[in-house]
Amino acid sequence: MLKKWSAAVLGGLLVVGALGACGGEKEGDAGSGAKKDDGKITMGFAQVGAESGWRTANTKSIQEAATAAGIDLKFSDAQQKQENQIKAIRSYIAQKVDIIAFSPVVESGWDTVLKEAKDAKIPVILTDRAVDSKDTSLYKTFIGSDFVLEGKKAGEWLVKEYQGKTDTVNIVELQGTTGSAPANDRKSGFADVIKADPKFKVIASQTGDFTRAKGKEVMEAFLKANPKIDVLYAHNDDMGLGAIEAIVAAGKKPGVDIKIITVDAVKDGMTALSEGKINYIVECSPLLGPQLMDLAKKVVAGETIPQRVLTEETTFTPEQAKAALPNRKY
Numbered sequence: 001m002l003k004k005w006s007a008a009v010l011g012g013l014l015v016v017g018a019l020g021a022c023g024g025e026k027e028g029d030a031g032s033g034a035k036k037d038d039g040k041i042t043m044g045f046a047q048v049g050a051e052s053g054w055r056t057a058n059t060k061s062i063q064e065a066a067t068a069a070g071i072d073l074k075f076s077d078a079q080q081k082q083e084n085q086i087k088a089i090r091s092y093i094a095q096k097v098d099i100i101a102f103s104p105v106v107e108s109g110w111d112t113v114l115k116e117a118k119d120a121k122i123p124v125i126l127t128d129r130a131v132d133s134k135d136t137s138l139y140k141t142f143i144g145s146d147f148v149l150e151g152k153k154a155g156e157w158l159v160k161e162y163q164g165k166t167d168t169v170n171i172v173e174l175q176g177t178t179g180s181a182p183a184n185d186r187k188s189g190f191a192d193v194i195k196a197d198p199k200f201k202v203i204a205s206q207t208g209d210f211t212r213a214k215g216k217e218v219m220e221a222f223l224k225a226n227p228k229i230d231v232l233y234a235h236n237d238d239m240g241l242g243a244i245e246a247i248v249a250a251g252k253k254p255g256v257d258i259k260i261i262t263v264d265a266v267k268d269g270m271t272a273l274s275e276g277k278i279n280y281i282v283e284c285s286p287l288l289g290p291q292l293m294d295l296a297k298k299v300v301a302g303e304t305i306p307q308r309v310l311t312e313e314t315t316f317t318p319e320q321a322k323a324a325l326p327n328r329k330y
């Protein structure tokens, strides 16, 4: 645990910290150890859960980056429940960690706990997902993707794919976790682009909670209720992969009978894309760990940091997926 040292000696302390070993908490355990004074920065990280391949890669990135940066990481898994994340953040406040980072499962309802952290003078960094708090002084920065842009990229591919065609295009949408920033933004970005052409019709849109199992279950229901589905837009690869199982079980060919667009570009998604079962993937990078640790060090040192740090991302066609797969890290 880093005490309130002056900025002048902080740089030296960080170098010492970087040479030491880093101990992380087990998943699901926000930790209850007594406050240490070993000169290291202690970060409390409240993760959403382990709902997808993306999340697993994100957790790995954060844990590995903390070790590499010599940051003592207390890690908790909220199992997709806001109340668990709030409990974990309160526990980090009670333990007087130097900094808190978290990926908010939903956008709303954070003001009270963020105010408690601010009153305790513990800075907070938002990673991956944003909150809708009006008071932006409740957190130091937000590092993550532009989810609206991701939805727009998905819509733009669709518009191009059906250019010059006049028949109605029936779309079903598998939304992410209800109330989460990526579900809200990927939905609105996509809708904004396709609304210009009335041939695109979203005939069903329901949450699949970003999981493969739920994606399969909801797609089964979509297929039963709708005899003609042309396109599936899934807010992440995992739901898309679950839906593929349902499509195959219904005797249809994924990527051919039903065109599929997903978001993330994790290895399993990219493999399905390279095999033609998915038609297009919009990338969302989970590798936020190194940037998060850099920002945390700067915040603790009292340095000025940007209010928003955007992740650089691309898109993939089947050919691009084939080329990228051998070097894909997650």
Ligand code: AHR
Pocket (backbone or CB within 6 Å): 051, 052, 053, 054, 055, 128, 129, 182, 210, 235, 236, 237, 238, 263, 264, 284
């Ligand atoms: O917040 C990022 C999203 O959360 C990813 O797209 C999804 O796979 C994850 O569960």
